[in-house]
Amino acid sequence: MSTKPKNIILGISAGIAAYRMYDLVNELKKQGHNVTVVLTKDAKNFVSELPLKVLSGNPVYSEMFCPKEQNKPIHIDLADNADLVLVAPATADIIAKMATGICDELITNILLATTAPVYLAPAMNTNMWDHFTTQKNIETLVTKIGYKIIAPEEGDLACGYSGVGHIAPNERIIKTILLGENEVRPLLGKKVIITAGGTREAIDPVRYIGNKSSGKMGIAIADAAYNLGADVVLISTVYAEKKYQVIEVETAQELQEVIEAEFDKADALIMAAAVSDYKPMKTSKQKIKKKNEDLTLELIKNPDILEILGRTKREKQIIVGFSAESEEMEKNAKEKLVKKKIDMIVANDITVPDLGFGSDENAVIILTKDGQRECLQRQPKIQIAKHICQKLAELFLSIKEAKEV
Ligand SMILES: Cc1cc2nc3c(=O)[nH]c(=O)nc-3n(C[C@H](O)[C@H](O)[C@H](O)COP(=O)(O)O)c2cc1C
Structure with missing residues (x-):
């Protein structure tokens, strides 16, 4: 897909689908985009910094308080330079934080500070996805804040459940963020x-x-x-x-x-x-x-x-x-x-x-x-x-x- 090279912040939160981000970073890089990965603290249980650093060719961030201090605080610097922010996988936890404006991680601070378009690719257990609070939070993010949701798919989940909650395929994520499509699919699973x-x-x-x-x-x-x-x-x-x-x-x-x-x-x-x-x-x-x-x-x-x-x-x-x-x-x-x-x-x-x-x-x-x-x-x-x-x-x-x- 040929689009103008973009500065992409990829926030990875702590879901099992995080491992797919190795391929996603690789593919975006191959297409000429500049990807900077920001991990939540818990995401480090699922992916390692080193491969993400090598694949993206950029430092991988996680800490709010960087030892190498720059002129601007790191969250503002990253937020200001982003053409778009993608959170994938987006956990139920980070979705709830975004809907309420909690800033307890580097990525949640970036999300509040940025004026760039924000895309979320949620992935979680079916019951967590179907839960009233998650759906309400998603609705808030879409209708009140203007975030774009790349809807999860139906399938067999790592947790043993079968249903909606599977992260969207990388191909769909890339197509959505690069074409700026809005992928809200409120009838999914119906x-x-x-x-x-x-x-x-x-x-x-x-x-x-x-x-x-x-x-x-x-x-x-x-x-x-x-x-x-x-x-x-x-x-x-x-x-x-x-x-x-x-x-x-x-x-x-x-x-x-x-x-x-x-x-x-x-x-x-x-x-x-x-x-x-x-x-x-x-x-x-x-x-x-x-x-x-x-x-x-x-x-x-x-x-x-x-x-x-x-x-x-x-x-x-x-x-x-x-x-x-x-x-x-x-x-x-x-x-x-x-x-x-x-x-x-x-x-x-x-x-x-x-x-x-x-x-x-x-x-x-x-x-x-x-x-x-x-x-x-x-x-x-x-x-x-x-x-x-x-x-x-x-x-x-x-x-x-x-x-x-
Ligand atoms: C093995 C395992 C897999 C998990 N997978 C998911 C998941 O796919 N989606 C999700 O929302 N939470 C998942 N969780 C729960 C989150 O890791 C947990 O809520 C975590 O605190 C989220 O942190 P973060 O949102 O700051 O990254 C999983 C937990 C474990 C132990």
Whole structure:
């Protein structure tokens, strides 16, 4: 990756993933960057100064009070000369210190003193990562201080656990810090089912009852959820080739069967698909021939998937519904939210020309069961999708907070 050479401070804290920093320093140096390593006192249990010094070609720092005194205190000197600061691995301990401004180590002093961008690559046991305080601290660092998190991955951890907490691969860390990407992935570790498209209910082998849904909104939401780290299952009536799991369905019944098979393991369901309320009582095996008299189709009701799942879902599961309305949009959406016992509803007015069905844009009102209301003016569906997924992440956080209190 060719970018302008940078002065990088690499803070290594005391996690088992510290050994990976030998390779990271080596790679950054090879790419022409100037890396200065700062170790926490406890990190010295995991890595040695000598190889880091040789690999970086710079002194390795750890002590606040250096014997070779310079004009400026060492923490200010390093902080002022940094183009960016990376803490990797970032322990739960150092994350907590950064969130509260504790300066008991050289690296924590540098972090408070620097105005350069700060990146953290957390790594720890799954329960430590999932802990309310760690998540709250991460949220503070991201939203209040502007630090960038290079999210840990799911995998088998050195502590014997399997789950989220594995440090991001060096390749991802380097790409993120050098391109200045923000890698916040608040849906990491969450399994999210998203439905997309419009169901088709067969009348005969060639005809069906369908609707105008193109699947664009649902697919945009699935992409956004995936980018925010979710383990996505997209159940769609339209074909989509994606990096995540896609299950193609046609009828409301197929959709319901797949959702029911997946829902138990899921943390959230976003029902963006337009599901047919009715289906023909009988599907003719042969094409129905045109006759001289009128034809009456008898329709029966499809089960209300949202209503069933809203009633039976676990407390921690989140359901987001959609409400396509042609009149009294907000009133109807609110009623649907309450009646179906779901957590959030996204309402759109289908009478507005060039908006919603088939379009790349939409305008929606988002209502949550705890009374929040947000109005998103006309904008690309991709933006709306990102917003819905951010909102979902907030709902997960509020459930966690309520549980911890
Ligand atoms: C073998 C071992 C491995 C550890 N791995 C981690 C880890 O991966 N992440 C973490 O947050 N803490 C880990 N810890 C705990 C930290 O080392 C401990 O909280 C330490 O005080 C952190 O110091 P520092 O944040 O100042 O570097 C580990 C401890 C031991 C003994």
